[in-house]
Amino acid sequence: MSLFESYRTDPFFDEMFFENGEPRPHYRKLFQHLKDMTPEEFKRRVALADKTLINQGITFAVYGDGAGTEKPFPFDLIPRIIPADEWDLIERGLKQRLQTLNLFLYDIYHEQKVLKDGVVPRELVINASNYRAEFQNADPPGNIYVHICGTDLIRDADGTYRVLEDNLRTPSGVSYVLENRTILTRVMPFMFRDLPVRPVDNYTTQLLSNLRELAPASRQENPNVVLLTPGVYNSAYFEHAFLAQQLGIELVEGRDLEVRDNIVFMRTTKGLERVDVIYRRIDDDFLDPLVFRKDSKLGVPGLVHAYRHGNVALANSIGTGVADDKVIYAFVPKLIRYYLGEDAILPNVETYLASEPDSLLYILENLDKLVVKAANESGGYGMLMGPQATKEERDEFALKIKENPRNYIAQPLIALSRAPAFLGECCEGRHVDLRPYLLTGKRGMTLIPGALTRVALKKGSYVVNSSQGGGSKDTWVLAKEGMSQSQGNGSQTQTMGSMTQTLSSSKSQMGSPLSSNPAQTSKGNE
């Protein structure tokens, strides 16, 4: 028996196979590599990968799941492959979109021309829960608001790539992109044979160089960059620790920092040390209790003032959430036209705004066909999958929508494309999405040639979020013909060595939670 013997594509767009069962051209080599493999052999590889995941503590936390919330993130070993021409389209589309959103953010926090011109109803921006009036008229370095963006793309029944969601606040998941590649090169090295898979490991180098460039002019020589985490209880803490180690920067919590006369300092065993750039993985609300939520114990009092005065840089900037609001999402194609005079390269998914009376009526009448989402929730929370919901669930949701229409949007259920996933004995098609990571620096935008492919492992499920039972795949972006950029196994082994070391030290840190005093925490990272 082989892995793909009983594989069915119907009735969805399949990433790997044509409807007639033939592998698509960019998957042919992989198919050759895998077609004669027995499920037993594949299972041995899975076991090896699982062991690596557990040993390295690659986990995430699920909120609202009671005790023992840390779970390993399921990793499916069959890679998702994207050919060069498709990637080129994605790259141009994402850059166009992020350039627009950065211009939009600068505009709404300054002159608000876009609102005066009526391109977006002013009310939708000004009264959005993630609009930060406190940050009006402040100038982030280089006028960049979003330095790290993780946009969710999907492919519909025709295979058209569409933007599902912009993530402009603190997008997570990139650690899995890097880790999945490392593990896959180790347990399935033969799969890479003869395929020009573009490497992803320059992500951290690029990110670090972008972050350093954000430092105040007087501190460009040797800027001190830190990663600010909410702490061990955050669902993405593993990633925070991982990235800090990969970037070679300090992992700090709010209590490790203090602001004196608009300068941010880090408490260390050698005294106070100035901080120039903060890669923050804390939401706006918790960033600075003096300006935002005053009950926040995670943030740093005075940080927003220091930022306003240009003495420290934040990535991402403050108030970016207003632009990844699911309501504003519906206006992005219009914004691209407004700011760049271009048509959107990557289309949106058709979206109905409950704030518009006609659409509200349509939404309420078609709840059984639509996916309804709360404007400001992420991670698959606050969402109704109409076709799969019970009547009670739909009625309950209808009430919520009527109560606060501004907070809801609806979209038709998209038949997400599927890709083969190994499920114990053989491969079956499972729905996937795609989250590429785009960086904006003072010198331009860089798209990492790889992405997080999330896969809904539950049969029939469309929800790929890790918090809702999703897993991930390694994503291979192929180089253009003639370019030899293939993934070298040698260099990977080397990376692997340092990674193991890295992770074991981050683990020991996770083992010493809140009781340690701030100076010790800082030292533990050195």
Added chain:
Amino acid sequence: MRLRVQHITHYAYASPAFDSHNEARLMPLSDEEQTCLAFRLTTEPVVKIFEYDTPVGRVHHFNLHQPHSILEIRAESEVFTNRINPFRRLQLVTDDRDFYRRDDIRQRYAEFLTSTERVPLVPETERIARVARNQSGVAVASFLITLNRLMHRVFTYSPGATDVNTSILQVLEQEKGVCQDFAHLMLSVLRSEGIPSRYVSGYLHTGHDAATEDEPEQTRVSNEAMHAWVECLLPDETWCGFDPTNNLVVNSHYIKVHHGRDYSDVTPLKGLYRGAIDSKMKIFVRVTREEERLL
């Protein structure tokens, strides 16, 4: 009118406080109706004071890391107010409420029509709105004056009856509060009626005269702290201040410091510190009228 304001806030800590971070919105703003001629912010212990400007006004901030057992913040300002007789602007005869139904108006002033944490739009305020509607004429100004009077009549000014976080629902129930409560409640009624309106912090001159040191008029409320009132958008797209605590339309005795959606946007002084659990705050506010001089 030339007015001088002295506003002292004094914190005494039971045990030393440290790592103190503070933000102040204490400087009177300058607009068509008043000019801030001078402003001075000082503290004890002495610290370096920083500032930045927002679209509304200037914000000052400072921090103090050394342990300290007191913190005193002194804001002194001199303001020239020049409000034209507000009643000259109020059109009381014809129905002009269509203005508030215009989409462009509702968009342009969206932040002043919305419900906030301190100004929830709740059905409980409908009772007040209905009475005010029944007692007023067709013009919006007539409604505003009536509502202002109604607020003053129904609710009792009672220092200590509420604190800074009392909800308007509780104020509605106990029918008592301070100027902040009067303002928040009136904003809730106004916004439910679709009239853009904003919270104003400032000072009210109640009769002190620099030359004679007269006692303030006891009938007007403002001393002991800053005052608060509301501003409503009129159909000519200008703002007019109403003081429900005193049933007055805002005149040249009022000094405006800041405005916003509610108190949270204009908080005169906010701070965080480590150390002391207990602190005692004393506030001293004095507004005196200066002799008019040729500028």
